[in-house]
Amino acid sequence: MDPVAGFDFTRRLQAVSDRDVGRPHELFLGPANAFDAGRLGDRLLFPREMTWFHGEPVFEAMSDEQRLMLNRLSFCQSYYSTAVAEAATNVLNYEAALDAFIDDDPDVALYMAREVTEETVHIQTFLTVIRKVLAHYGLGLDDLRGANPSLRMAKRYVQGHSLLGWLRGDLHYYYFTRFPLNVNQKTVERCAIDEPDLDPSVREILKNHAIDEARHMQMSRRTGQVALSRMRPWARIPACLAFARFAAGLYIGRHRRDGRLPRETRTRTLMLCGVPEAEARAAYRAWRDRTNQPDDPPLVQAGRLYYVKRNFEYVDSLDVPAWTKRRMKRVIASGYADVLRAERSGELRPLQLDDLERAA
Numbered sequence: 554m555d556p557v558a559g560f561d562f563t564r565r566l567q568a569v570s571d572r573d574v575g576r577p578h579e580l581f582l583g584p585a586n587a588f589d590a591g592r593l594g595d596r597l598l599f600p601r602e603m604t605w606f607h608g609e610p611v612f613e614a615m616s617d618e619q620r621l622m623l624n625r626l627s628f629c630q631s632y633y634s635t636a637v638a639e640a641a642t643n644v645l646n647y648e649a650a651l652d653a654f655i656d657d658d659p660d661v662a663l664y665m666a667r668e669v670t671e672e673t674v675h676i677q678t679f680l681t682v683i684r685k686v687l688a689h690y691g692l693g694l695d696d697l698r699g700a701n702p703s704l705r706m707a708k709r710y711v712q713g714h715s716l717l718g719w720l721r722g723d724l725h726y727y728y729f730t731r732f733p734l735n736v737n738q739k740t741v742e743r744c745a746i747d748e749p750d751l752d753p754s755v756r757e758i759l760k761n762h763a764i765d766e767a768r769h770m771q772m773s774r775r776t777g778q779v780a781l782s783r784m785r786p787w788a789r790i791p792a793c794l795a796f797a798r799f800a801a802g803l804y805i806g807r808h809r810r811d812g813r814l815p816r817e818t819r820t821r822t823l824m825l826c827g828v829p830e831a832e833a834r835a836a837y838r839a840w841r842d843r844t845n846q847p848d849d850p851p852l853v854q855a856g857r858l859y860y861v862k863r864n865f866e867y868v869d870s871l872d873v874p875a876w877t878k879r880r881m882k883r884v885i886a887s888g889y890a891d892v893l894r895a896e897r898s899g900e901l902r903p904l905q906l907d908d909l910e911r912a913a
Contacts (some may be wrong), residue, residue, distance in 0.1 A: 598628035611836035700821035725780035726898035797884035
């Protein structure tokens with residue numbers, strides 16, 4: 554394959570990005586600076602039904618102010634994790650840009666570097682809002698980070714892909730597996746934008762972020778296809794199966810694959826809202842085991858289904874044998890049997906997400 558033609562689609566993405574390249578303050582930093590956590594009132598920062606422990610007995614027993622705090626800390630944990638993940642992808646994206654400057658078309662490398670610039674603005678924006686929310690509750694970043702041991706996974710993600718890239722001499726596997734991360738982010742974000750009680754400044758930030766991330770998701774999809782095509786034939790099937798396991802392990806809401814890091818993050822965040830540790834740990838076990846709510850809230854179910862369907866579409870687009878695609882889908886579906894079963898029975902209405910547009 555011609556090394557330039559493989560990534561030629563980045564020229565179109567660059568042209569789209571060029572329309573807003575001079576507007577980071579208007580689109581992101583301005584709304585973040587204008588955000589006032591002290592004037593939130595009853596407004597939310599996260600989709601109501603996606604608030605951690607929504608509908609559980611521990612949630613119902615909390616005061617109205619505690620429930621609002623949990624909703625807002627769900628946002629802070631989600632978007633601090635997003636900021637950390639974007640910092641991690643920046644490291645890898647710039648490694649890829651370096652390779653492209655040396656061996657590929659410099660214009661392709663410039664678009665890869667453009668994504669790094671955009672993600673940096675996103676990180677600054679989220680930090681501005683998160684700090685204000687935490688200060689409103691008398692908390693700081695150390696409190697938030699102390700309640701989120703899962704953040705360290707971002708370093709392992711970078712280290713693993715960097716090591717694999719050094720051993721292989723390329724970052725093909727990173728680009729091949731990036732797509733599920735974008736879909737996961739898009740799903741939660743679009744649900745947040747549609748929340749009627751969301752704070753207006755945060756809604757504007759998340760809308761603009763979703764527009765950028767939709768373009769980044771196109772980048773992930775196309776670079777993933779190109780990266781797979783550039784792998785040696787014997788490496789493609791193992792890469793596909795590893796991708797499926799990775800996609801199956803990312804999730805919204807409850808999941809068959811439980812682990813210490815998400816357990817500790819949700820439990821400690823509940824404790825920040827004033828729930829005693831023993832009660833918080835018992836609440837997590839009941840939530841995880843579906844003791845009180847066998848089914849997720851409708852919005853969470855719809856988000857889980859959207860995630861798995863977009864990954865199925867990505868699998869279908871890959872140039873691999875049909876049996877490989879079937880195997881990949883089975884692996885991904887193993888973590889989402891609940892929503893796939895609900896879809897087959899007609900009980901679940903899927904998300905309908907329209908394309909977002911910015912004002913000129």
